[in-house]
Amino acid sequence: MLDYAALLEFWLSFGAPANIYEVDSSVEPLDDIVELAQLAGMSGADPSAWNEFGPLLEIEQEPYLCTVFRPSRAVRLVDTGRWQVDDGTAHLDLTDSEATFAAVQEAGFLRLLDEDQFALSRVTRLNVATAERGQPAGDERVIDVGVVLTRQRDGLSFLGQGGNVVMYLGPDLRPTGFERTARRIAGVREAVSGWRGLDEVLAELDAYWGPWFGGTYTIEDVQLGYLELGRLEEQEIIQPVYAIDLNLAGGGGSDDAVPESEFLVQHLTPAAQNGFGPLMPSLEPAEEATRQE
Known part of the structure; x- marks a missing residue:
């Protein structure tokens, strides 16, 4: 949980120049x-x-x-x-650094990185094992490694489901597959004119969640980064956002109160004073559908 002093320290750490980018719609x-x-x-x-x-x-x-x-x-x-296929004997015994080096080499050969900068986000491993009922697993092996590289711009990482290059490597360290969700960027739409202040963002949280969840909430984490959406979503601009992890607790403010409950949610909001929003869906209840006889 982050208190006001910790949040204010985080907010005061901002200051590096950033931009709002235009996605290349001509592609x-x-x-x-x-x-x-x-x-x-x-x-x-x-x-x-x-x-x-x-x-x-x-x-x-x-x-x-x-x-x-x-x-x-x-x-x-x-x-x-070959992708996530077990040949019965293969085992990838390599460090994260070794996997990352091989992945970057292969991604470069395939020209997946373009001129963008990427940093290691995480390395995943697909494990298999033999087991009999009532017995512990044995012969544990790693048959596939996934290296997730996340795009970086202006000193900020990319958040959301997009902005990544993922390389899957087999036992011979050759690709069994790859994925690029990082969109092609046309250029700078406009520079960030300034960062939205902490009190303004806290007021937005109260206005958004308060009427529909009348209990209390705590802020578990805050990230500042560029938001890039997932594979099946259209996107015209890429802008800096605050990604705020909330723990909602207590009862609801409506007739359908949720007593003594907790929900973990993430609230997204533009970080730039000249940003584009809102980014969160409306919490207004949908009109009840009526059946036509």
Whole structure:
């Protein structure tokens, strides 16, 4: 839990210049993707061979499957014969540093990083083991490693489901798949004119959550970073936000009170004085639907 003094210290640490960026809307969903798929091993990735499934474009050439998410222009390619597949003997015994080095090398070869800066977010490992009923697991092995690289700009990290390059590595440290959710940025829309103050943000929290959850809340954590949305969401601008982790406690302020309960939520709000919002959905109750006889 962060008290007011801790929050104020966090707010006073801001000061570095930042920007509001424009997402490149001129990029077509398949721009550069065909070349990328071919570079990854899909020799038959012809532009006319893609299949449309709602917001997705897909092309399959054994053993590869490449998917483009049109709303965000994110791309994912996996080797279905190797990605998260256990051959019964393989084991990746390597450190996070070794996995990261291999992932950055492969991502660079595939030109997934462009001219952006990325930093290691985390390394994941897919574990398998043998087991018999009533017996502890044995022969534990790591068969796939995922290295998540998160984009950095102006000294800030990217928050949200986008802004990442993920490399999946097999036992030979060669990619079994990859994903890029970092959108292409056209340039600076405008510079951040200043940061919104702590008291203004606290007043927003009270106004937003108070009427609908009349108990108390505590602030567990606050992050400042650029918000990038997920694969299936359109986005025109990328701006700095405060991501505030709240613990809502107590009863609700409506007739449907929730006694002695706690809920963990994240509140997103523009950090720049000239930011674009609101970012949170309306809490107004939807009109009740009526059945037509």
